[in-house]
Amino acid sequence: MNFIRGLLIALLVAGLTLFAVANSQTLTLNFGFVQLDVWLPLVVLVSFLIGFLPPWLRLSADRMVLKRRLKRTEAALEDAEAGLSQARIELLRSPGRPEGGPVPEPIQPPRPVVPPVATQPPPPPGS
Numbered sequence: 001m002n003f004i005r006g007l008l009i010a011l012l013v014a015g016l017t018l019f020a021v022a023n024s025q026t027l028t029l030n031f032g033f034v035q036l037d038v039w040l041p042l043v044v045l046v047s048f049l050i051g052f053l054p055p056w057l058r059l060s061a062d063r064m065v066l067k068r069r070l071k072r073t074e075a076a077l078e079d080a081e082a083g084l085s086q087a088r089i090e091l092l093r094s095p096g097r098p099e100g101g102p103v104p105e106p107i108q109p110p111r112p113v114v115p116p117v118a119t120q121p122p123p124p125p126g127s
Helices: 002-022 040-092
Strands: 026-030 035-039
Touching: 002 040, 026 040, 035 040
Parallel strands: none
Antiparallel strands: 026 035
């Protein structure tokens, strides 16, 4: 990626140099109260910078604001993860058991009482 960026910058500089050499004439600018003879490539370069500067400043300011917001969000996320980790530890710890103490035996639920099944006498013969 750096190679491509460097190549594009070199091509841009070469193009601007060729433009400046081909158009090395002066231009008269009239500001109403003063007239200036200015080199044409300088007028083009200054016009480009005047048009480029406001969007660049706006995007730089937005980038700084977003970086600051990202740092605050990452810090809040780290705090939340630490709280979640602590909550998991608390949930896994048995209630009433001191830290590092013996593990109590689990309490077995009582067995259900099954009523005895009553057997009926066989019916009398011949019925």
